[in-house]
């Protein structure tokens with residue numbers, strides 16, 4: 001059922017019962033809102049109200065104001081949570097709840113139907129291949145942590161990314177931790193890191209006793225600003241500091257501007273750990289994302305483009321580093337009959353069963369990329385009438401997976417408009433999120449050094465304040481996608497452009 005602009009559900013008290021019946025029919029929502037000339041909600045009218053009026057002998061030509069006075073309509077305010085709305089619906093046995101603003105004006109209508117059908121930001125999407133491969137892992141009795149699926153998953157992923165070696169881990173965060181340790185990060189070191197990212201990119205730096213220095217984004221790709229990186233490298237160099245490593249993040253399915261970042265880091269002798277957790281399947285100038293760093297990390301967490309429920313991968317071309325990663329991820333046991341230990345390791349290996357899921361998911365990766373890109377295009381086309389909104393660009397040479405469809409609202413009141421939109425979507429049971437809150441704004445990292453894109457231009461802060469990620473799961477059906485388009489359009493106060 002298509003969503004309608006609220007105005008189509010509103011009638012003045014002078015409208016006749018006959019008008020109301022015709023409008024109920026045309027709008028098919030089961031409810032109308034009677035509003036005064038200020039838009040204030042006077043009452044609601046349902047089929048039942050009209051039926052009872054007919055039985056009471058009220059003429060169809062009578063105005064709505066002639067209906068027997070109803071109790072005050074059951075409404076909620078703009079701050080109401082979804083739970084408040086559901087409780088009201090249950091308590092009053094109603095299926096519609098109008099939302100009114102502080103002045104009593106009708107601003108929205110919530111239906112029980114939408115509350116029963118949540119649209120998720122990015123939910124796991126599993127197919128038949130995965131089930132077959134997990135079954136095989138069970139029947140071949142390879143439930144133990146290691147087994148043939150782990151090795152095959154590593155080989156298959158490495159081939160896809162165009163790197164020589166890969167070590168499967170229990171999470172992307174574990175792979176980042178291993179990667180930094182393998183690059184030699186020790187207490188007291190400085191490690192550069194993109195500020196606009198999920199906290200897991202930065203935490204292992206801190207956990208290894210090193211100090212993160214955060215780098216701003218550039219406005220095009222939203223990823224690490226080469227300009228800010230150059231400023232940081234120069235400033236640190238002047239102070240006699242060579243960062244031990246740089247964690248370069250590829251955000252929301254899009255590679256960072258590697259042609260600028262790689263030579264800069266090389267010039268100062270800083271190895272790159274590429275955080276490709278969100279960019280599996282993307283490419284930059286024809287080269288797969290995750291093939292640029294000395295080491296790179298992927299994640300197969302539940303909301304990523306493909307998932308093993310939880311899992312990760314550390315990849316690279318240096319066999320010694322990846323071998324060492326495998327050793328450290330399995331408690332760092334030395335080759336001996338007994339348990340001999342020289343270094344301290346971790347229990348970070350991916351299980352064989354989960355690797356089976358991963359192999360099945362790898363086979364459908366290309367489809368998942370296509371679905372997510374199609375969702376992004378649909379949003380962008382449908383919302384092309386919205387002003388003051390900038391979609392995350394896909395600059396020349398980039399091929400993004402559009403893991404999450406993201407845009408940023410611009411202007412002074414961007415954050416207030418973003419919050420109003422997110423509240424509105426949540427009321428309608430649609431899960432949208434703000435863009436990551438940058439690390440330099442996190443209490444956890446307060447006091448950390450931060451290099452802005454430009455004097456007076458904190459790009460990642462602006463992307464956070466006005467940025468919205470829309471539901472982007474590859475398993476969203478057509479109805480859910482148009483529902484999100486229509487809701488976002490309504491939330492932004494524009495009309496949906498229908499596809500040509």
Ligand SMILES: *Cc1c(COP(=O)(O)O)cnc(C)c1O
Pocket residue numbers: 171172173174197198200201249275277278298299300301310311312
């Ligand atoms: C998801 C994610 C991670 C962490 O991966 P997990 O598998 O959840 O531990 C790291 N970095 C970024 C940018 C991510 O989005």
